[in-house]
Amino acid sequence: MNSSGSRHPSNKDLALKSLAVSRETIERLEIYEALLLKWQKIKNLVAPSTLDQIWSRHFADSAQLVELVPDARKWVDLGSGGGFPGLVVAIQLAGLPGAEVHLVESDNRKCAFLREVARALEAPAIVHHMRIEACYAAVGTVDVVSARALAPLQILLDLSTPFIENGAKCLFLKGQDIDTELTETTTYSRVKIQLIESKTDPSGRIVMVNPARH
Numbered sequence: 001m002n003s004s005g006s007r008h009p010s011n012k013d014l015a016l017k018s019l020a021v022s023r024e025t026i027e028r029l030e031i032y033e034a035l036l037l038k039w040q041k042i043k044n045l046v047a048p049s050t051l052d053q054i055w056s057r058h059f060a061d062s063a064q065l066v067e068l069v070p071d072a073r074k075w076v077d078l079g080s081g082g083g084f085p086g087l088v089v090a091i092q093l094a095g096l097p098g099a100e101v102h103l104v105e106s107d108n109r110k111c112a113f114l115r116e117v118a119r120a121l122e123a124p125a126i127v128h129h130m131r132i133e134a135c136y137a138a139v140g141t142v143d144v145v146s147a148r149a150l151a152p153l154q155i156l157l158d159l160s161t162p163f164i165e166n167g168a169k170c171l172f173l174k175g176q177d178i179d180t181e182l183t184e185t186t187t188y189s190r191v192k193i194q195l196i197e198s199k200t201d202p203s204g205r206i207v208m209v210n211p212a213r214h
């Protein structure tokens, strides 16, 4: 039997197999799921077609980033939307000394949702209702910049430059168009780019960007 009483593994069961997270984190994600489904009725937070795959398409997809940078405590997530990947990262880092995840989002209602989940789960997330282009002073120095479904790679690199110049790595969740985006990227000399296979999407890649001097 699976977690919802059926003989077939549920999306949640399959996602949990690829997720190395604590029981406490799973309980927090269950509350996040309930709030997401409630708010989704008034504000589109994720594509409706993905609602029956929240655990794999959103939670596990986001959670896989933390193990790539296990020592990182200070993150900024650009264009967080419904909280992916940044709010999931904040839930994973909850309770660790120095953990701080900045969520930058220009949509007011999405910010209200992010704040409600962060408060309910006591996650170390700081929500910035502003445009990314104006967030640098408010966020400060970070270890990691993350983003998913925000912009082509060159634009992500341009938006992340002030953080990269202060030593941040970037982790961008990307789909199958990444090869084309890489050929259109012109800032190779200033950063080192590595592609990592996604654990949750066979055609997905995680783009890891390291400052050139690191």
Ligand SMILES: C[S@@+](CC[C@H](N)C(=O)[O-])C[C@H]1O[C@@H](n2cnc3c(N)ncnc32)[C@H](O)[C@@H]1O
Pocket (backbone or CB within 6 Å): 045, 046, 078, 079, 080, 081, 082, 083, 084, 085, 104, 105, 106, 107, 110, 130, 131, 132, 133, 147, 148, 149, 150
């Ligand atoms: C397609 S959604 C992706 C949301 C989330 N990262 C995800 O993968 O589910 C892009 C989000 O970025 C926000 N966004 C786009 N451009 C932005 C900007 N310049 N500054 C702040 N937020 C922005 C939008 O409001 C939207 O919520």
